[in-house]
Amino acid sequence: MTAPAWIHEQFEPTGSAIGYRIVRKLDEVQSEFQKIEIYETTDWGNLMLIDGAVMLTARDNFLYHEMMAHPALFTHPDPKQVAIIGGGDCGTLREVLRHRGVDRAVQCDIDEQVTRMAEKYFPELCESNGDPRAELLFDDGVAYMRDAAPASLDVVIVDSTDPVGPAEGLFNRAFYESCFRALRDDGILVQQSESPLALLDLIRQMRAEMGKAGFTAFRTLPFPQPCYPTGWWSCTLARKRGGFAFREGDADGKDFETRYYSAGIHRGALTLPPFVAAALDA
Amino acid sequence: MTAPAWIHEQFEPTGSAIGYRIVRKLDEVQSEFQKIEIYETTDWGNLMLIDGAVMLTARDNFLYHEMMAHPALFTHPDPKQVAIIGGGDCGTLREVLRHRGVDRAVQCDIDEQVTRMAEKYFPELCESNGDPRAELLFDDGVAYMRDAAPASLDVVIVDSTDPVGPAEGLFNRAFYESCFRALRDDGILVQQSESPLALLDLIRQMRAEMGKAGFTAFRTLPFPQPCYPTGWWSCTLARKRGGFAFREGDADGKDFETRYYSAGIHRGALTLPPFVAAALDA
Numbered sequence: 248m249t250a251p252a253w254i255h256e257q258f259e260p261t262g263s264a265i266g267y268r269i270v271r272k273l274d275e276v277q278s279e280f281q282k283i284e285i286y287e288t289t290d291w292g293n294l295m296l297i298d299g300a301v302m303l304t305a306r307d308n309f310l311y312h313e314m315m316a317h318p319a320l321f322t323h324p325d326p327k328q329v330a331i332i333g334g335g336d337c338g339t340l341r342e343v344l345r346h347r348g349v350d351r352a353v354q355c356d357i358d359e360q361v362t363r364m365a366e367k368y369f370p371e372l373c374e375s376n377g378d379p380r381a382e383l384l385f386d387d388g389v390a391y392m393r394d395a396a397p398a399s400l401d402v403v404i405v406d407s408t409d410p411v412g413p414a415e416g417l418f419n420r421a422f423y424e425s426c427f428r429a430l431r432d433d434g435i436l437v438q439q440s441e442s443p444l445a446l447l448d449l450i451r452q453m454r455a456e457m458g459k460a461g462f463t464a465f466r467t468l469p470f471p472q473p474c475y476p477t478g479w480w481s482c483t484l485a486r487k488r489g490g491f492a493f494r495e496g497d498a499d500g501k502d503f504e505t506r507y508y509s510a511g512i513h514r515g516a517l518t519l520p521p522f523v524a525a526a527l528d529a
Numbered sequence: 530m531t532a533p534a535w536i537h538e539q540f541e542p543t544g545s546a547i548g549y550r551i552v553r554k555l556d557e558v559q560s561e562f563q564k565i566e567i568y569e570t571t572d573w574g575n576l577m578l579i580d581g582a583v584m585l586t587a588r589d590n591f592l593y594h595e596m597m598a599h600p601a602l603f604t605h606p607d608p609k610q611v612a613i614i615g616g617g618d619c620g621t622l623r624e625v626l627r628h629r630g631v632d633r634a635v636q637c638d639i640d641e642q643v644t645r646m647a648e649k650y651f652p653e654l655c656e657s658n659g660d661p662r663a664e665l666l667f668d669d670g671v672a673y674m675r676d677a678a679p680a681s682l683d684v685v686i687v688d689s690t691d692p693v694g695p696a697e698g699l700f701n702r703a704f705y706e707s708c709f710r711a712l713r714d715d716g717i718l719v720q721q722s723e724s725p726l727a728l729l730d731l732i733r734q735m736r737a738e739m740g741k742a743g744f745t746a747f748r749t750l751p752f753p754q755p756c757y758p759t760g761w762w763s764c765t766l767a768r769k770r771g772g773f774a775f776r777e778g779d780a781d782g783k784d785f786e787t788r789y790y791s792a793g794i795h796r797g798a799l800t801l802p803p804f805v806a807a808a809l810d811a
Contacts, residue, residue, distance in 0.1 A: 262572030263755065472760075478753065478759055521791055
């Protein structure tokens with residue numbers, strides 16, 4: 248018996264690390280864009296790293312995927328047309344398609360290899376990929392949103408890696424202007440927005456760029472996500488007009504199961520801790 | 530220039546690790562009970578390890594200390610007599626003493642060296658140690674509660690390390706019976722209760738042992754805590770009788786500042802995610 252091995256992601260911007268005890272490495276591929284690695288862990292199921300950064304584990308990805316999809320979809324009055332930029336592991340797509348009212352969900356990830364690895368090592372996340380309402384594109388999300396028909400979308404979900412490397416273009420005014428144009432007037436943009444403890448400056452910058460693009464209202468919802476730096480993460484919602492009251496009755500009476508999301512959790516996430524509220528208002 | 534060093538706590542029960550980028554080691558002492566180490570980190574201020582387990586960082590301990598104190602104290606109708614078992618870093622004591630109605634707060638930690646290190650490396654946590662309402666004891670918390678006068682306390686806060694080593698005796702029926710006896714009828718016991726994601730069995734066991742000791746109602750409140758395994762932590766409140774409605778008006782109008790706690794955060798924390806609720810009800 249050899250001692251169990253541990254791998255750590257040392258995240259420079261926060262000066263903190265997350266690690267896992269692993270059984271073995273299952274796969275590795277260098278795609279055109281990034282290095283994707285898959286490990287089997289002792290306690291967290293399969294684990295995907297991209298360029299050394301933890302993307303997801305089988306055990307805790309439900310937290311992130313549910314919070315990227317359901318708050319936005321239960322805030323919009325009647326979401327039918329959804330675009331997911333990034334999201335190549337297909338977990339957000341699966342959550343979006345739980346909403347029967349959705350007519351079409353396009354997932355546009357630049358890297359097909361992420362989806363191929365997800366199909367193999369996280370098949371549960373890909374179980375809705377064959378849904379006739381789903382469309383999987385492997386293309387540049389910036390170009391996709393730039394070329395999207397004006398006022399054609401109800402919800403745009405930006406489910407990307409950190410704002411460095413391939414995802415850098417998804418965090419600036421030009422991209423948000425494309426999203427603004429493609430959304431209908433009651434549309435919602437939602438984006439993963441990093442740690443509300445350690446990366447508040449980034450959230451503030453995102454919201455400022457969204458504002459320059461025309462969005463008028465913002466809400467950042469924190470949630471636990473053990474596999475990301477600090478274990479505490481967030482999504483930020485932006486609207487062209489209107490606020491963030493949500494369809495509580497529909498959320499309470501939804502016809503699908505969730506493990507983290509509920510109307511009560513959604514309500515709670517709309518109340519920011521004082522130190523986060525103060526930093527985002529500053 | 531040497532490359533910055535990183536230290537990691539590899540937590541066996543969860544198969545996951547937390548790490549920090551460090552500047553240097555500041556101190557180390559082997560007390561009668563445990564090894565205490567202090568590091569200076571690049572991003573999290575000073576860091577205390579006990580037997581290799583992260584206890585606190587200067588940057589994020591407010592999350593834990595506020596949640597160990599304020600939900601219990603704003604749930605009790607009029608807390609005057611408070612005992613803290615463990616809590617040697619004095620951060621919970623400081624939060625308790627922010628409540629002007631508290632007449633006396635006894636902190637009983639078995640290891641005086643923890644407090645001596647806190648005074649030196651986390652002086653902000655010790656700023657209320659000179660409060661005339663504070664009493665610092667360095668003694669066995671199990672014996673302290675066993676010998677406490679019946680019906681003498683309003684709130685007992687168990688702010689301990691994990692249920693192994695010196696803290697093992699703080700997680701069983703005999704200890705909870707002592708707490709039950711020492712509390713008045715409207716009293717509240719609150720205990721740190723580990724990760725609501727990875728250690729649900731432990732929370733369930735704690736609540737079962739508390740129930741055997743006579744407590745009739747339980748509530749587990751999750752909160753983010755980046756320095757502990759999974760970055761998501763909890764406290765569990767137990768009552769002899771009554772529920773967990775809290776003094777929302779008093780919490781809203783409190784005359785002291787908090788960074789994480791607020792009436793809204795307290796309300797939100799009372800709603801468990803479905804998967805946690807299901808596990809604790811099982």
